[in-house]
Amino acid sequence: MTRLFNAPEDFADEMVRGFVAANARYVRAVPGGVARSTVSPAGEVAVVIGGGSGHYPAFGGLVGPGLAHGAAMGNLFASPSTQQVRSVATAAQQGGGVLLTYGNYAGDVLNFDAAQEQLRAAGIPCETVTVTDDVSSAPPAEKHKRRGIAGDLTVFKAAGAAAAEGYDLEGVVRVARLANERTRSFGVAFTGCTLPGAAEPLFSVPEGRMAVGLGIHGEPGIGETEVPTAAGLAELLVGRLLEELPEGVGRVEGARVVPILNGLGAVKYEELFVVFGRVAELLQQAGLEVVDPQVGEFCTSFDMAGASLTLLWVDEELERLWSAPADTPAFRRGSVAPVAYAEIAETDVAADEAQVVPHASDESRDAAERVADLVSIVRQTVDEHVDELGRMDAIAGDGDHGIGMQRGSHAADAAAREAIAAGAGAGTVLERAGDAWSHRAGGTSGALWGLALRELGGAIGDERAPHATSVAAGVAAASDGIRSYGKAEVGDKTMVDVLVPFSATLTREAETGASLADAWGIAADAAVAAAAATADLLPRMGRARPHAEKSLGTPDPGAHSFALIVRAVADVLTERAGLATKGTTA
Numbered sequence: 001m002t003r004l005f006n007a008p009e010d011f012a013d014e015m016v017r018g019f020v021a022a023n024a025r026y027v028r029a030v031p032g033g034v035a036r037s038t039v040s041p042a043g044e045v046a047v048v049i050g051g052g053s054g055h056y057p058a059f060g061g062l063v064g065p066g067l068a069h070g071a072a073m074g075n076l077f078a079s080p081s082t083q084q085v086r087s088v089a090t091a092a093q094q095g096g097g098v099l100l101t102y103g104n105y106a107g108d109v110l111n112f113d114a115a116q117e118q119l120r121a122a123g124i125p126c127e128t129v130t131v132t133d134d135v136s137s138a139p140p141a142e143k144h145k146r147r148g149i150a151g152d153l154t155v156f157k158a159a160g161a162a163a164a165e166g167y168d169l170e171g172v173v174r175v176a177r178l179a180n181e182r183t184r185s186f187g188v189a190f191t192g193c194t195l196p197g198a199a200e201p202l203f204s205v206p207e208g209r210m211a212v213g214l215g216i217h218g219e220p221g222i223g224e225t226e227v228p229t230a231a232g233l234a235e236l237l238v239g240r241l242l243e244e245l246p247e248g249v250g251r252v253e254g255a256r257v258v259p260i261l262n263g264l265g266a267v268k269y270e271e272l273f274v275v276f277g278r279v280a281e282l283l284q285q286a287g288l289e290v291v292d293p294q295v296g297e298f299c300t301s302f303d304m305a306g307a308s309l310t311l312l313w314v315d316e317e318l319e320r321l322w323s324a325p326a327d328t329p330a331f332r333r334g335s336v337a338p339v340a341y342a343e344i345a346e347t348d349v350a351a352d353e354a355q356v357v358p359h360a361s362d363e364s365r366d367a368a369e370r371v372a373d374l375v376s377i378v379r380q381t382v383d384e385h386v387d388e389l390g391r392m393d394a395i396a397g398d399g400d401h402g403i404g405m406q407r408g409s410h411a412a413d414a415a416a417r418e419a420i421a422a423g424a425g426a427g428t429v430l431e432r433a434g435d436a437w438s439h440r441a442g443g444t445s446g447a448l449w450g451l452a453l454r455e456l457g458g459a460i461g462d463e464r465a466p467h468a469t470s471v472a473a474g475v476a477a478a479s480d481g482i483r484s485y486g487k488a489e490v491g492d493k494t495m496v497d498v499l500v501p502f503s504a505t506l507t508r509e510a511e512t513g514a515s516l517a518d519a520w521g522i523a524a525d526a527a528v529a530a531a532a533a534t535a536d537l538l539p540r541m542g543r544a545r546p547h548a549e550k551s552l553g554t555p556d557p558g559a560h561s562f563a564l565i566v567r568a569v570a571d572v573l574t575e576r577a578g579l580a581t582k583g584t585t586a
């Protein structure tokens with residue numbers, strides 16, 4: 001149970017504020033997260049980490065000399081938005097380029113990749129390395145699909161130490177990839193976590209049982225077994241990790257490993273030490289040299305009771321980088337060189353977003369009001385279904401689909417109203433709504449809904465009122481954009497399964513000369529049917545993929561929310577058309 005919070009929706013922002021107040025000697029607040037408050041050498045590669053909040057000390061607690069230069073801190077269990085990542089990286093960079101490194105989750109990949117593109121376009125050399133240490137989340141042949149859990153630390157540490165030693169961007173990327181390749185983790189959970197304000201944990205494990213193959217977002221385990229003794233748990237964790245040797249490690253005997261026993265949030269240090277005693281014995285019995293072990297909390301999941309073991313299989317270079325000094329709020333070793341503090345001007349992403357609205361025709365400005373009303377309908381629809389969407393997502397995911405959609409649609413609604421007040425046309429209203437959605441919501445659905453609204457706004461433009469053909473073209477552009485950005489195809493059990501038939505039906509009806517209301521209504525029927533049909537699919541993308549069987553029988557949450565939204569919009573368009581005497585505009 002998370003007991004201490006004010007308004008649950010403010011939790012992440014308030015947590016960052018308090019964290020900065022408590023750690024000003026390490027970090028300063030920048031839009032989107034934190035950056036070092038200390039001066040780093042000019043020309044040093046900046047290591048920028050990040051992810052959702054709820055995993056402390058990942059990610060802000062690992063910012064400081066010898067480790068990360070900045071952390072993009074998203075909402076609870078949701079990736080930071082593209083704007084947040086870009087903003088933190090811009091504030092943290094020192095002229096030597098930026099490495100973005102983070103756990104391999106759909107939302108993080110979408111948003112960090114987009115930020116990388118934007119940073120490069122702004123002339124900042126930028127590379128990304130995803131952390132994929134969790135052996136339970138995909139077989140060795142698909143290890144690029146694995147999730148990142150406590151192994152984040154080894155990759156961030158190697159990269160941060162290399163940057164501090166003066167490696168160039170290519171060199172920092174090389175060691176980050178090497179550390180990831182040589183890091184494996186495996187974990188268990190005894191209870192799920194409860195998000196602030198939620199009445200129930202995201203999953204529960206029957207008394208005396210243990211989830212095996214944990215996620216760090218309250219995802220249920222991959223399997224379940226009886227709770228063993230501490231020694232039994234050590235045997236399970238070590239046994240599983242020694243089944244798979246990383247490339248470049250020929251044999252167990254004689255290899256050197258850094259073991260990290262990580263508590264997930266509600267397991268006592270004393271319990272961890274009892275487990276670690278046996279872990280150390282088992283590693284030694286297997287012929288391994290144990291290097292600088294760590295026992296504590298490095299990547300948590302709120303109040304989840306659980307533990308994971310990580311092994312970093314070091315070579316000479318990784319061992320040196322792992323052992324190099326670092327001084328951050330949550331990870332300290334050796335003594336770093338004296339640091340200086342400086343007044344650094346804050347970058348503000350809001351500043352470059354406060355652009356003047358482009359010119360719009362009277363016809364488009366008139367239509368903009370009706371478009372903004374539809375954005376309000378989207379918000380209302382999400383509000384009405386927020387709990388249902390969360391429950392659906394908790395079956396095989398992280399339970400945040402409802403709150404993510406709520407944050408995004410509320411921000412979109414407010415931005416649409418602001419754009420109207422500034423005299424925007426219909427296209428610009430949708431583009432502004434899309435920007436606000438992705439910026440405020442973060443996560444996968446935030447990035448994708450933001451893109452969809454921007455594409456739709458671009459196709460509609462600011463000259464004519466939206467009509468069946470321009471809307472169908474905009475939805476088709478959104479569908480293409482989402483598929484090329486998120487790389488999901490029909491059948492992967494995502495919102496794409498609904499978007500594609502919705503778009504095809506809308507285009508077909510528009511081409512036959514149907515009005516926007518009629519075309520949209522028929523397309524919405526197709527969307528509702530397609531969303532229901534996703535219940536029979538096994539997920540191949542996103543958070544639910546490792547829990548494919550659990551998701552069978554439940555529709556994909558993103559597909560379901562998409563269908564709810566387009567159905568609600570259809571009802572309004574039909575009502576308006578009934579009120580209008582004649583015509584095809586809306």
Ligand SMILES: Nc1ncnc2c1ncn2[C@@H]1O[C@H](COP(=O)(O)OP(=O)(O)O)[C@@H](O)[C@H]1O
Pocket residue numbers: 077078079106107108393397398400401402404405442443444445446448482486487488493494495496541542543556557558559
């Ligand atoms: N690669 C992808 N392409 C398109 N849609 C995706 C992709 N990955 C996930 N999704 C959609 O995103 C939804 C999850 O959204 P949400 O829970 O808000 O984001 P997150 O998983 O980042 O917390 C899924 O139900 C699915 O419909």
Ligand SMILES: O=C(COP(=O)(O)O)[C@@H](O)CO
Pocket residue numbers: 050051052053055076077078079102103105106107108217398442443444543
């Ligand atoms: O949850 C996280 C990001 O993943 P999404 O795909 O946006 O859910 C985050 O906590 C780990 O970075």
